[in-house]
Amino acid sequence: MYPQLLIDLGKLNKNLKVVSELAREGDCSLMIVTKSFCADGPIVAEILKNEAVDYLADSRIQNIASYADQAHIAGKETVLLRLPMASEVEEVVRYADLSLNSEIETIRMLDRAAAQQNKTHKVLLMIDLGDLREGMFFRDEEAIMAVCDEILKMRHVRLFGIGTNLTCYGAIIPKEDNLGQLVRLSERIQKRFSTTLTMVSGGNSSSVYLIPKKQLPTGINNLRLGEAFILGNETAYSKRIPGTHNDAILLRAQIIECKDKPSLPIGEVGVDAFGEVPHYEDKGVITRAILAVGKQDTNPDGLTPLDPAVEILGGSSDHLLVNTADSHYHLGDVMDFRMDYGALLKLFTSPYVTRTYR
Numbered sequence: 001m002y003p004q005l006l007i008d009l010g011k012l013n014k015n016l017k018v019v020s021e022l023a024r025e026g027d028c029s030l031m032i033v034t035k036s037f038c039a040d041g042p043i044v045a046e047i048l049k050n051e052a053v054d055y056l057a058d059s060r061i062q063n064i065a066s067y068a069d070q071a072h073i074a075g076k077e078t079v080l081l082r083l084p085m086a087s088e089v090e091e092v093v094r095y096a097d098l099s100l101n102s103e104i105e106t107i108r109m110l111d112r113a114a115a116q117q118n119k120t121h122k123v124l125l126m127i128d129l130g131d132l133r134e135g136m137f138f139r140d141e142e143a144i145m146a147v148c149d150e151i152l153k154m155r156h157v158r159l160f161g162i163g164t165n166l167t168c169y170g171a172i173i174p175k176e177d178n179l180g181q182l183v184r185l186s187e188r189i190q191k192r193f194s195t196t197l198t199m200v201s202g203g204n205s206s207s208v209y210l211i212p213k214k215q216l217p218t219g220i221n222n223l224r225l226g227e228a229f230i231l232g233n234e235t236a237y238s239k240r241i242p243g244t245h246n247d248a249i250l251l252r253a254q255i256i257e258c259k260d261k262p263s264l265p266i267g268e269v270g271v272d273a274f275g276e277v278p279h280y281e282d283k284g285v286i287t288r289a290i291l292a293v294g295k296q297d298t299n300p301d302g303l304t305p306l307d308p309a310v311e312i313l314g315g316s317s318d319h320l321l322v323n324t325a326d327s328h329y330h331l332g333d334v335m336d337f338r339m340d341y342g343a344l345l346k347l348f349t350s351p352y353v354t355r356t357y358r
Contacts, residue, residue: 002254002334003293005347005355009046011248012230018243019208019228020052026211026223029199031055031079033226036341037249038348039063042357048074055098057081057224061091068095081224083126083134089113098122098160102135104147107157114156122160123151124201127185129178133169138181141188148189161199162186163222167206173236174207176215183219206236227341235341251303251337251347253291253320258331261288263313263323278314287324291335294318297350302343306336 016032023030032047034040035058044067047053056071057079058064064078071078077097084092084099084106092099093113101107101123114121125147128135136144151159164182166174179202186200202220205228210216227233232244240246263283272278274295293315294300300315309325322335329335339347347353 001354002252003291003297003347003353004252005353006250006252006336007040007043007355007357008245008248009042009357011245012043013046013050015229015232015244015248016047016050016053018232018241019225020050022208022211022228022241023223023225024052026216027218027221028202028216029054029222031057031201031222031224032229033081033204033224034058034063034067035060035081036226036230036345036348039066040348040355041066044070048076055079061088061095065091065095079124079224084110090117093117093119093121096121098124100124100126100134100163102126102128104150107147107151107154111154111157120156120158122158124161124163124199125151125159127162127164127182129164129166129172129181131164131166131168131170131172133165135164138185141185144185145189145192148193152193152195159195159197161197161201161222162189163199163201163224164203166203167235168204174203174210176210176217179203179207179210179220180217183217186219205234208234208241209236209239230344231341233341247306247338249339249344250306251293251298251339251343251353252334253293253337255289255329255331255333255335256292256319257288257290258324258329258333259288260285262286263288272316283323287326287329288313289322289324289329289335291320291322292318293320293353297353298339298346299343302340303337304339306338310335 030053032053055077059082068078080096080099089109090113110121126135128137166172186197199222201222204224208228232241232246263286264280294317296317311323313321
C-alpha cells in the first residue's frame with residue numbers, strides 16, 4: 001500500500017554509530033530521541049542493541065510506555081522530554097525514569113506520585129538560556145536556587161541535573177558562551193548545596209557541530225539527539241554530519257493522475273483549503289502528476305524528489321502535485337522523496353502511511 005515509508009535499518013545503524021562516536025568524542029552520555037519516528041518498534045529495537053546509547057527519550061509518555069520495559073531490560077533509562085502535564089504525572093513516574101521540568105508545582109506532584117508508587121523519580125531542571133521556550137530564566141538565579149533547595153529536600157524526587165534547549169523556538173545557536181553559562185550554573189548549584197549533579201545536558205542536535213570544533217564546554221556531559229540520528233543533520237546550521245545518511249528513510253507515493261495541463265490556474269484566485277492565497281508561475285503547458293499523499297500526511301515543502309527532474313508544485317489535504325518535466329511517468333508509477341524533519345514527523349504520525357523495512 002502507498003504512501004509508504006521505506007526504512008533502511010542498516011543506514012540508521014550507521015547514523016547511530018556516527019552520532020555515538022561524536023558523543024564519545026565530546027565526553028557525553030547519549031540520549032536518542034524517538035519522537036520523530038513515533039517510537040517505531042523496529043527502529044527502537046535497533047537503538048536498544050547499541051551499547052553506546054544510555055537513554056531513550058520522547059515527548060509523549062505513550063511512546064515511552066511502548067518501550068519502557070524493553071529499555072530497562074537493555075540497561076537503558078527512559079526520559080520524558082516535554083514538561084509533564086498535571087494530568088499525566090502518574091504515568092510519567094510509572095514509565096519514565098527521568099523527566100525535564102521547570103515548574104516547582106509539577107515537581108511536587110511528581111514527588112507525591114512517586115511516593116504513591118514507592119519510587120524515586122529523577123528530574124532535570126531546565127534552564128532557559130535565551131531561546132525562550134521552556135526553562136527557568138537563567139538570569140533569575142536566586143529563583144533557580146530556591147527551586148533546587150526545595151527539590152533536594154524531597155523524599156521521592158532526585159535532582160539529577162540541569163539542562164537547556166536551544167534552536168527549538170528562538171533559533172538561538174548553541175555556543176561556548178551560552179552553554180558555558182549552564183556549566184557555571186551547575187557548578188554554583190553543586191557548591192551551594194554540597195551536592196552532585198549527575199547530568200548537565202547541553203541541548204539537542206544543534207549542539208553537535210561544536211564537538212569536532214572542540215568548542216563544547218567541559219562540563220556538558222549529555223546530548224539529546226533526534227534529527228542527527230534519523231536524518232544525519234546537525235540543526236544549528238542545517239548541515240550534514242559527515243559519514244551519515246540522509247536517505248535512511250524515504251517516502252514512496254503513487255501517481256493517481258498524469259496529464260498535460262496549464263501551469264497557471266484559470267479564473268479568479270481566492271484562498272485554498274488551508275486559508276492561504278497561493279501563487280503560481282506561468283510555465284505554459286506542463287506534464288503534471290498527482291500523487292496520493294497530502295498535507296494531512298506530510299509537509300509538501302519538506303519533500304525533495306529523488307528524481308532531480310521532478311519539481312514539487314504544491315499540495316492539498318490528500319494530493320501532492322508535481323511537474324514531471326517529461327512524460328516518462330505514467331498512471332500507477334511511484335516516486336521517492338527525501339524529507340526534512342517536519343515532513344518526517346508528520347509521515348510517521350499519519351495512520352494512512354504504511355512502513356516497510358530493509
